[in-house]
Structure formats: C-alpha cells, structure tokens
Amino acid sequence: MLDIELIRKKPDFVKERLSTRDKELPTLIDQILDLDKKRRTILTELERLRSERNSKSKEIGLLRREGKDTKDIEAQVKALKEKIDQLEEQLREVEEDLRSLMLRVPNLPHESVPIGEDEEDNVEIRRWGEIPKFSFEPKPHWELGERLGILDFEKGSKLSGSRFTVFKGWGARLTRALINFMLDLHRERGYVEISPPHLVKPEILEGTGQLPKFEEDLYKCERDNLYLIPTAEVPLTNLFRNEILKEEDLPIYLTAYTPCYRREAGSHGKDIRGIIRQHQFDKVELVKIVHPENSYEELEKLTEDAERVLKELELPYRVVELCTGDLGFSASKTYDIEVWFPSQGKYREISSCSNCEDFQARRMRTRFKDSSGKNRFVHTLNGSGLAVGRTLAAILENYQKEDGSVEVPKALREYVGTDFIKP
RNA sequence: GGAGAGGUGGCCGAGUGGCCGAAGGCGGCCGCUUGCUAAGCGGCAGAGGGUUAACAGCCCUCCGAGGGUUCGAAUCCCUCCCUCUCCGCCA
Numbered sequence: 056m057l058d059i060e061l062i063r064k065k066p067d068f069v070k071e072r073l074s075t076r077d078k079e080l081p082t083l084i085d086q087i088l089d090l091d092k093k094r095r096t097i098l099t100e101l102e103r104l105r106s107e108r109n110s111k112s113k114e115i116g117l118l119r120r121e122g123k124d125t126k127d128i129e130a131q132v133k134a135l136k137e138k139i140d141q142l143e144e145q146l147r148e149v150e151e152d153l154r155s156l157m158l159r160v161p162n163l164p165h166e167s168v169p170i171g172e173d174e175e176d177n178v179e180i181r182r183w184g185e186i187p188k189f190s191f192e193p194k195p196h197w198e199l200g201e202r203l204g205i206l207d208f209e210k211g212s213k214l215s216g217s218r219f220t221v222f223k224g225w226g227a228r229l230t231r232a233l234i235n236f237m238l239d240l241h242r243e244r245g246y247v248e249i250s251p252p253h254l255v256k257p258e259i260l261e262g263t264g265q266l267p268k269f270e271e272d273l274y275k276c277e278r279d280n281l282y283l284i285p286t287a288e289v290p291l292t293n294l295f296r297n298e299i300l301k302e303e304d305l306p307i308y309l310t311a312y313t314p315c316y317r318r319e320a321g322s323h324g325k326d327i328r329g330i331i332r333q334h335q336f337d338k339v340e341l342v343k344i345v346h347p348e349n350s351y352e353e354l355e356k357l358t359e360d361a362e363r364v365l366k367e368l369e370l371p372y373r374v375v376e377l378c379t380g381d382l383g384f385s386a387s388k389t390y391d392i393e394v395w396f397p398s399q400g401k402y403r404e405i406s407s408c409s410n411c412e413d414f415q416a417r418r419m420r421t422r423f424k425d426s427s428g429k430n431r432f433v434h435t436l437n438g439s440g441l442a443v444g445r446t447l448a449a450i451l452e453n454y455q456k457e458d459g460s461v462e463v464p465k466a467l468r469e470y471v472g473t474d475f476i477k478p
Numbered sequence: 479g480g481a482g483a484g485g486u487g488g489c490c491g492a493g494u495g496g497c498c499g500a501a502g503g504c505g506g507c508c509g510c511u512u513g514c515u516a517a518g519c520g521g522c523a524g525a526g527g528g529u530u531a532a533c534a535g536c537c538c539u540c541c542g543a544g545g546g547u548u549c550g551a552a553u554c555c556c557u558c559c560c561u562c563u564c565c566g567c568c569a
Contacts, residue, residue, distance in 0.1 A: 095528070095529095098527080098528060098538080099528065099529075099538095101528095101538080102527095102528060102529090102537060102538040102539085103537085103538090105537085105538060105539085106536095106537055106538070108549085108550090109537095109538090109550085111549075111550095112496080112549055112550045113496070113497080113550080114549095115496085115549050115550070116496045116497095116549085116550070117496090119496090119549095120496090125549075128549070129549045130549090131549090132549045132550085133549070135549095136549085298488090299488065299525090300488095301488085301506090424488085424506090428506090428507070428523075430525080
C-alpha cells in the first residue's frame, strides 16, 4: 500500500511513477484523491459533533452529582446522536471504497528501474558460468527425466490433472537433496530456518499483496477460509505483522522450504511440457526484514545469496533487472536470476529477488521504533533461493551425457548419494 | 467434537458505568548520583487519525471483532473470532 500522505502531497510524482508501469493507473490516483478529500470533510464534521456530545455527556454527570435536572441536555445529546450515526455510516462507506482502491494500487518503481513495457525491455546486468557445449543434440529435461524413470508425468496427471508431476526414485531424492543443500547454504549465510504453515488466512495474503487483486491465482479452502500459499514469502514476511520491532532486531534474515501452490490462471499453453510451470512446486525462499536506510544494499546481498546456489551447482546463469512494466505488484525493484536451459537455447527465470520497500510493511503494519523513538515501517525483501523444480530441470539439461545419463553436480553428491543418475 | 477459563499499552497485570487512555510492575529513553558498571533518585514515554506550512496545542478513535442498552461502556447484554486447560478422536 502506498502512503496516502505521499499521494496527497505529491500526486503528480506518484502518477508519473505509476504510469511507467501502466498508463491506466493515474486515474486510480485521481479517484483516491477524491475519496480522501470526501473522507476528511466528513471526518472533520463528525469529530466536531462527537466532541460536542462528549462534553455534554460529561456535563450531565456533573449536574447529576449536584442533584440538578438534566432533561434538556439529554434531549440535545440524543439529537446529536442521530446526526453522528448518519455521518458514521457515510464515513464507513467512503473509507471502505478508499481502502479497496488503495489495496489495488501497485508499488512505485524505484527511480533506478529501467522504463519499459514488458520483459523485452528488461536489462541484463551480468552473466556467470560457461554455457556447456554438447557434441550431440541436448534433450529437454522432460525427455531425460522420463527416460531415467525419475519424472512421471502420466502418473501426475492421473492423480491430479495437468501441471502435476510425480517425482520418483532419484527424482525424489534429488529434490530432497536440493532442498537440504539450499537450506544449509543459506543458514550458513545467517538466515534463520523456518518451517511455516502452508495454509494462511486472507489477511496474510493481503499483507504481501496477493489479495485482493490476484485471487484467481490462488487455491482456496472455502470451508475454512484459508488459502494455500503461492510462495513462502507470504508466511515469512507476515511473521512480524502488527508488531513494533526494536531497531536492533533488524535486519532479520529468514529462509524456508515450502511447496508452492499456484493456479496458473491465464498461462494456458505456456510451458506445457516438463516441470517448469506446475500447480505445485518446491521452493526455498529468502526473506529479509530490514531498516529502510539500507534496503537496497540488502537487495544486492540477497541476490548474491541466491546466485550463490547456482555458482555452487556450477550452472550458468545471468541476472536481469526487470523494467517498470514487468515489475511485480508489490516490488519497487527486482532482479531476476535466469538459468541456462540448453534444450531451449535460452535463459529461464529461476529466482526473483525484490525490494518491496515499505509497501508490504504498510499493509502488514510491521514497524520498528527508531533511535528518536518514532515508529517507522520496515522494508521487506524476498527472493527465491531457488525454485527447486526448475533447478532440478536445469541440472538434468546442463549435466546430461550423450547416453541420457546425468552427472550430479559436485556440491550435491554428498546430499544425493550418487555421482551419476543412469537409466 | 464435549466441558471450562480467558482475551486490557513493547511485555506482565489491576480495573467500582462518568477526570480511565487506563493503577502497579518489568522493559525503554533522558537527567542526577557514582572513578566505571550495577544499584539508587528524579523525570519522559501507548497506537492510529483530524486540524496546521509545521510544531505546540486542540480534537476524535482505539481495552479481541461486530452489534445492542445508556445522556455516557474497558466495565452491562447479544453474536462471532482467537488463545489456554481437561476429555474424546487422530498424524
């Protein structure tokens, strides 16, 4: 959520920033300004009446104590009450509308973010690693996985439909190894390991920005009014909602492995084959709760921590800075890490590292008391470290041999318990 | 699922329908004292919002949430939510 005060004071600045995301957004701001003005007009009058009521009620108390008659004043207060009730109803309506608009406005892009419309305009920051050369035609991971007997797409769809996959034998073990490997790596870098609930309340998703706008992308357990998490970012970031932290509590580094559940509404036909896009996938997530002063340094470090996983696994990747049009709803600035997929001859997203500044903190009301005693919103960051399924796919493709076997990256061998996976 | 207890400020905890936004304690901040630390003494300090150029000030709201009774509710009534304890069931 944006700061209403900022919208009031610098509407043109806010509109300019938002229009770099989407040309339609400034209209929203005009509606908000309008409602905000209405709200304050009603509120001022309402408070005047309430103040009058309060003082008269007090007077009644005093008069009664002296044994005087209070019929007249009581009638006056009753009349006030009617007006107050009316205004309160009006205020409720306006505030509801205002809030629902505010919750649908995305975050402002940071000034350093390149202006652009879609992923075409993203900017490559750096590349790492050697792209492997094959003396044969490299196969896609789904072919490798099926031939190795470690990915079973038929069984997945038999149980749950499209975009579900059964991991079998070394496939399951590789997954488990990757999760442990990643968690250990992050823990060594100072992240506290968390194992959070996978079902959360609506307000938790509102806190991180998935609701109300992206309801369609979520699985919901209607009977209990709970949602399956689309990423561990949701429970981790919300861990400190409605809290006032001490300044010295910051920064807080968290990591968690969880499955992620996404309906993938609107991505029909994309990545139909393989395990790149699934309704359920495993991910190790990184979350930081930090002081506003150094959140951008923290973003650089967080991105490096995610990159580190690929370096250890010796998988070639590049880092891309998202342009304004490609930025997620809650993010001010985002680096995507993309890993090389030989069969596709291109880099594909495997991590997304964002600084949300105080956008989520404001929704969650996560604050800290600064040295002058003032309560301020924290900044929140998150990034995948990494998407496990995609990492597994990238290993299959980059480490494949001509006979269809797959070498296990050195760093992973102890975790997996084998050097090679063979058919 | 059944029975009971309870939800108050950063935390603990008191609260008679009307100077209670709330005693007291812990923790915090600022002084003083002390060679330093600790202790002691004195003082400051809940959150959100409106008004304002801003501060001070003034005002409004908030004692789990939502209704109700009343001139007036943390305090009385109703509904819901949550937590805890015991029993049952269960990984």
